[in-house]
Amino acid sequence: MAAQISFARGAPSLDIVDVEGLRAAAESAFRSDPAGMTAYGTAVGYRPLRAWIAEQHGVAPEQVLVTNGSMQADAFLFDALVRPGDTVVVERPTYDRTLKSLRQRDADVRMVELEPDGIDVAALERVLIAGTAPKLAHIIPNFQNPAGYTLSAAKREQLLSLARAFGFTIFEDDPYGRLRFEGESLPTMFSLGGDVVVYASSFSKTVCPGIRVGYLVGAEEVIARITKLATSAYISPNMVAQAIVFEFCRSGALERSIETVKDALRERARTLCEALTELLPEARFVAPQGGYFLWVDLPRGTDVTRLFDAAARRGVQFVKGEDFVLEGGESSLRLAYSGVTPDEIEEGVRRLADAYAEVAVMAEPAAGAPAG
Amino acid sequence: MAAQISFARGAPSLDIVDVEGLRAAAESAFRSDPAGMTAYGTAVGYRPLRAWIAEQHGVAPEQVLVTNGSMQADAFLFDALVRPGDTVVVERPTYDRTLKSLRQRDADVRMVELEPDGIDVAALERVLIAGTAPKLAHIIPNFQNPAGYTLSAAKREQLLSLARAFGFTIFEDDPYGRLRFEGESLPTMFSLGGDVVVYASSFSKTVCPGIRVGYLVGAEEVIARITKLATSAYISPNMVAQAIVFEFCRSGALERSIETVKDALRERARTLCEALTELLPEARFVAPQGGYFLWVDLPRGTDVTRLFDAAARRGVQFVKGEDFVLEGGESSLRLAYSGVTPDEIEEGVRRLADAYAEVAVMAEPAAGAPAG
Numbered sequence: 001m002a003a004q005i006s007f008a009r010g011a012p013s014l015d016i017v018d019v020e021g022l023r024a025a026a027e028s029a030f031r032s033d034p035a036g037m038t039a040y041g042t043a044v045g046y047r048p049l050r051a052w053i054a055e056q057h058g059v060a061p062e063q064v065l066v067t068n069g070s071m072q073a074d075a076f077l078f079d080a081l082v083r084p085g086d087t088v089v090v091e092r093p094t095y096d097r098t099l100k101s102l103r104q105r106d107a108d109v110r111m112v113e114l115e116p117d118g119i120d121v122a123a124l125e126r127v128l129i130a131g132t133a134p135k136l137a138h139i140i141p142n143f144q145n146p147a148g149y150t151l152s153a154a155k156r157e158q159l160l161s162l163a164r165a166f167g168f169t170i171f172e173d174d175p176y177g178r179l180r181f182e183g184e185s186l187p188t189m190f191s192l193g194g195d196v197v198v199y200a201s202s203f204s205k206t207v208c209p210g211i212r213v214g215y216l217v218g219a220e221e222v223i224a225r226i227t228k229l230a231t232s233a234y235i236s237p238n239m240v241a242q243a244i245v246f247e248f249c250r251s252g253a254l255e256r257s258i259e260t261v262k263d264a265l266r267e268r269a270r271t272l273c274e275a276l277t278e279l280l281p282e283a284r285f286v287a288p289q290g291g292y293f294l295w296v297d298l299p300r301g302t303d304v305t306r307l308f309d310a311a312a313r314r315g316v317q318f319v320k321g322e323d324f325v326l327e328g329g330e331s332s333l334r335l336a337y338s339g340v341t342p343d344e345i346e347e348g349v350r351r352l353a354d355a356y357a358e359v360a361v362m363a364e365p366a367a368g369a370p371a372g
Numbered sequence: 373m374a375a376q377i378s379f380a381r382g383a384p385s386l387d388i389v390d391v392e393g394l395r396a397a398a399e400s401a402f403r404s405d406p407a408g409m410t411a412y413g414t415a416v417g418y419r420p421l422r423a424w425i426a427e428q429h430g431v432a433p434e435q436v437l438v439t440n441g442s443m444q445a446d447a448f449l450f451d452a453l454v455r456p457g458d459t460v461v462v463e464r465p466t467y468d469r470t471l472k473s474l475r476q477r478d479a480d481v482r483m484v485e486l487e488p489d490g491i492d493v494a495a496l497e498r499v500l501i502a503g504t505a506p507k508l509a510h511i512i513p514n515f516q517n518p519a520g521y522t523l524s525a526a527k528r529e530q531l532l533s534l535a536r537a538f539g540f541t542i543f544e545d546d547p548y549g550r551l552r553f554e555g556e557s558l559p560t561m562f563s564l565g566g567d568v569v570v571y572a573s574s575f576s577k578t579v580c581p582g583i584r585v586g587y588l589v590g591a592e593e594v595i596a597r598i599t600k601l602a603t604s605a606y607i608s609p610n611m612v613a614q615a616i617v618f619e620f621c622r623s624g625a626l627e628r629s630i631e632t633v634k635d636a637l638r639e640r641a642r643t644l645c646e647a648l649t650e651l652l653p654e655a656r657f658v659a660p661q662g663g664y665f666l667w668v669d670l671p672r673g674t675d676v677t678r679l680f681d682a683a684a685r686r687g688v689q690f691v692k693g694e695d696f697v698l699e700g701g702e703s704s705l706r707l708a709y710s711g712v713t714p715d716e717i718e719e720g721v722r723r724l725a726d727a728y729a730e731v732a733v734m735a736e737p738a739a740g741a742p743a744g
Contacts, residue, residue: 009412017410022612023402030395038389038580040381068440068584072606101604208410210611212440232473234444238610239582240394 005348007335008317010145010292015341016264017208021253022244028251029243037243043230045215046242052249053215057190057199062220065227068237070175070202070214075101076226076233077171077198077216081136082107089127089137089168091119093295093324093332095145098138098173110134111326114144116286118151121158134168141189143176143291146324146334150289156189163196175202175214178258180290181266190217198222203245205292205338206258212238213245262290268337268345269294275349280356292338295321302331303359310355316348377720379707380689382517382664387713388636389580393625394616400623401615409615415602417587418614424621425587429562429571434592437599440609442547442574442586447473448598448605449543449570449588453508454479461499461509461540463491465667465696465704467517470510470545482506483698486516488658490523493530506540513561515548515663518696518706522661528561535568547574547586550630552662553638562589570594575617577664577710578630584610585617634662640709640717641666647721652728664710667693674703675731682727688720 029037036046044050045066054061067073082088084106090098092111102109110132113120119139128134139159141151151159163170172189190199198218203211216223230237248254269288276283276296284297298304304320311318321332337345401409408418416422417438426433439445454460456478462470464483474481482504485492491511500506511531513523523531535542544561562571570590575583588598602609620626641660648655648668656669670676676692683690693704709717 011412014407014410017406019402019406019410022410023399026398026402026616027395030391030398034389034391035386036582038386038391038394038582040383040576040581068610069606069608075605097604097607104604204412208612209412210408210410210608210615212606212608212610212612232469232476233447234441234584235469236441236582236584238440238584238613240580240584240613240616241610243582244398244612 002315002344004315004317005340005344005351006317007337007340007348008319009339010336011209011339012205012261013339013341016261018253018257018260021248021251021257022208022211025244025247025251025253029240029247032247033243037239039239041236041239043227043234043236045237046239046246049213049242049246049249052246053217057217059194059217060220063223064215064217065223065230066213066215066237066242067230068214068234069204069212070173070200071097073200073214073216074098074173076229077200078102078105078107079229080222080226081169086136087132087134089124089134091139091144093146093321093329094138095140095173096319096323099324099326102138109326114147114149116149118149118155119159121155121162125162128162128166133166136169136171137163138171138173139189140173141177142174142186143179143288143293145176145291146293146319146321147295148288148291148293149286149295150186153186156186156192160189160193160196164193168196170197172197172199174199175205176291177201178206179262179265179292181262181269182289195219206254206261207245207248211241211245213242265290265292265338267342268340271342271345272335272337272349275346279349279353282356282360292336294335294337296333296335298331298333298356300331302356304331304333307333307355307359310358311352314351314355316351316355318352374687374716376687376689377712377716377723378689379709379712379720380691381711382708383581383711384577384633385711385713388633390625390629390632393620393623393629394580394583397616397619397623397625400619401612404619405615409611411611413608413611415599415606415608417609418611418618421585421614421618421621424618425589429589431566431589432592435595436587436589437595437602438585438587438609438614439602440586440606441576441584442545442572443469445572445586445588446470446545448601449572450474450477450479451601452594452598453541458508459504459506461496461506463511463516465518465693465701466510467512467545468691468695471696471698474510481698486519486521488521490521490527491531493527493534497534500534500538505538508541508543509535510543510545511561512545513549514546514558515551515660515665517548517663518665518691518693519667520660520663520665521658521667522558525558528558528564532561532565532568536565540568542569544569544571546571547577548663549573550578551634551637551664553634553641554661567591578626578633579617579620583613583617585614637662637664637710639714640712643714643717644707644709644721647718651721651725654728654732664708666707666709668705668707670703670705670728672703674728676703676705679705679727679731682730683724686723686727688723688727690724
């Protein structure tokens with residue numbers, strides 16, 4: 001068993017990356033379009049990949065910008081739409097890098113509670129009626145990072161109505177959408193009402209992170225503005241990587257890779273849920289239907305910072321809940337099951353439960369008995 | 373003969389890109405380090421490539437940041453060092469994208485005349501003594517874009533002295549340094565006095581532009597600051613592309629590629645100079661010793677905007693001199709010979725001379741005879 005077991009990083013283990021498929025895609029790309037992939041290209045991205053993505057989303061290629069990873073796409077979108085002081089609604093909790101990126105831009109970040117079926121739309125409506133006028137609402141609709149929750153169909157429609165009524169843009173940040181391993185897929189908000197939505201996704205979770213290919217889909221006018229920012233940032237994104245992704249997609253390797261990833265994630269998520277239920281019954285969580293993450297609430301008063309240290313001493317890493325909120329989150333944590341095997345998961349939860357027992361004993365000396 | 377002959381884009385023609393070497397490097401990279409190249413990595417870049425670059429420059433790896441192209445490196449450096457209103461010295465003329473990038477950041481851009489042996493150091497000194505206190509001086513030391521000129525050894529030392537005396541940083545922007553096809557290489561300013569220099573280069577001209585791999589070398593403290601900006605912009609740069617470049621470098625393909633590129637550029641530059649001398653004797657230029665570009669001054673009063681249109685009607689493209697300066701440049705132009713074959717160069721200059729004759733006749737109706 002590994003000395004270190006990391007539930008911290010939202011990244012796949014190497015065994016679910018199709019390295020041989022990538023090698024073959026590179027080979028094929030260098031043979032079929034050497035001119036296109038070795039030249040500068042333009043900021044819109046490698047045109048065949050852009051056209052392929054456009055077709056997947058049923059839009060014109062002019063509505064697509066392919067970037068060096070979707071984080072870069074987010075940064076461009078924020079640069080284009082968010083001025084210092086502008087209000088941006090985000091989910092509570094939300095992706096820590098998004099929070100950081102918005103705060104770096106001096107945005108006025110308003111967190112709205114995330115429920116197991118997605119952002120609390122009624123609470124958002126109250127905030128809007130009370131006069132908050134956001135420029136943007138950042139929503140991770142599927143298997144949210146960090147919570148693993150999915151926005152319901154009804155709430156997707158409600159959010160679109162609010163965006164139209166109150167004049168803000170929905171930033172539908174969807175890197176995990178293709179990784180549903182249980183239940184039925186829901187339509188993207190972009191497909192339901194594209195005029196108020198900018199959609200982002202990535203090949204990091206379906207091909208591999210190191211390939212750094214993400215993209216935006218939106219109205220032509222917004223995409224054109226962002227393309228100008230991209231041109232001045234880097235002339236053009238990585239043509240070699242994007243040509244490899246294109247070959248990976250059109251050869252059918254992508255669909256096979258997604259099946260491999262989903263099978264592994266299904267097993268890992270199930271193992272994690274079972275291990276938590278058995279070994280750490282104090283953990284409250286919603287079993288995820290896809291994606292990489294599971295959010296754990298521990299009993300109020302649990303000091304997750306101490307749990308973090310106690311787990312680290314046992315070789316187990318996770319991310320503290322407080323990293324995903326502006327305040328609070330002290331008794332919550334995020335477990336990523338994407339990079340750990342079922343065996344590691346069982347052992348990791350065992351150590352985590354042991355760490356919890358230590359922390360819980362110290363927190364409640366009056367209770368007299370060890371917890372967990 | 374091609375209908376369109378472009379002297380506009382500073383990019384190599386496909387015949388001098390080692391596509392087969394790149395394909396082999398990709399194959400080799402996927403076999404030798406699948407884990408390293410498919411995972412996220414960190415913002416410093418693919419570590420084996422970073423270490424290779426550090427060794428080339430005789431520095432510690434912590435002094436190197438590998439980015440998605442050197443344009444992105446420039447942008448990070450400006451973000452780290454240049455605040456709105458800060459003075460930045462640039463050469464006149466200079467790379468149009470650098471000018472744009474600095475103006476977007478509301479820098480106070482001061483152009484100092486570029487002479488055939490590099491920036492007019494005496495003029496710069498006068499400006500400094502008069503009280504201008506730049507944060508940064510942006511210098512393209514070798515085969516400058518757009519002029520093709522090279523900074524002399526003496527001026528390199530003088531610039532370093534000025535930087536030390538007046539407390540500014542030299543940004544040594546050197547994508548063409550390895551492409552010297554005549555004469556002796558000169559030491560980089562970074563190697564002569566690294567403490568006041570941040571050095572940038574790229575594999576765009578020695579491997580291919582579509583691979584988008586550039587880098588910065590500087591003091592550890594500056595590199596650490598810029599690494600933070602890179603992390604929040606894109607988590608990590610393209611690991612797949614950087615691993616391919618690393619294999620290309622360590623296999624020896626890089627050195628072979630540089631020889632191929634230099635041989636082609638030598639012939640293209642010579643052909644261009646000979647054709648200009650023969651067919652457009654009004655053109656004043658300095659024969660380049662390396663790189664991609666040749667700067668042409670036409671007789672004062674020549675309207676290069678009209679020449680541009682007249683050339684375009686004949687299927688010839690170039691970039692107008694005025695794009696590389698804040699004001700002036702109306703009778704100058706930049707010819708890139710990197711993307712055109714010798715045959716195309718001869719035919720292109722023939723058409724350009726023909727366009728010049730049309731414009732010159734219209735400009736000087738009193739002269740009575742066609743020019744050129």
